[in-house]
Amino acid sequence: MSLVVKFLHGEIPREIGNLRDLRVFDAGNTSLTGSIPANIFNISSLKWIYLGNNKLSGTLPIDICYNQSRLEVLFLALNQLNGEVPSGLDGCHELRYLDLSVNRFTGRVPHSIGNLTSLRKLYLGANELRGEKQTTRELVLSYWCLFISHYQ
Secondary structure (H helix, E strand, C coil): CCEEEECCCEEHHHHHCCCCCCCCCCCCCCCCCCCCCHHHHCCCCCCCCCCCCEEEECCCCCCCCCCCCCCCCECCCCCCCEEEEEEEHHHCCCCCEEEECCCCCEEEECCHHHHHHCCCCCEEECCEECCCHHHHHHHCCCCCEEEECCCC
């Protein structure tokens, strides 16, 4: 089942986590506000989450990929998400595309991202990330596309 929403305003309903057969959740460019319900990351059938270009805020769960073995695309760019980039992203073994750019993430890029062997595109730019660029580049050398700008 796919859920493509183009006219949803306000917060993402927590009931979204009850859609156990959901494969694609696309609610990008819809003016969503509030935090992303943690139970959305418990839908093990999800392959594609696109929530970019909204006004979402709050942090992402550390164990974001605990039940996400099938997730291939996670697009959360152009929001107001904050906190650290979750170290549990390495649980998304099939993740090919990760875009967390243009948010308010802080801290270091977790070394666990280097364990994402299927990852081909990684976008982390326009956040408040810090750390050693050299180490991060070494971790992601095999990625086809890497964009980390505004990196301290």
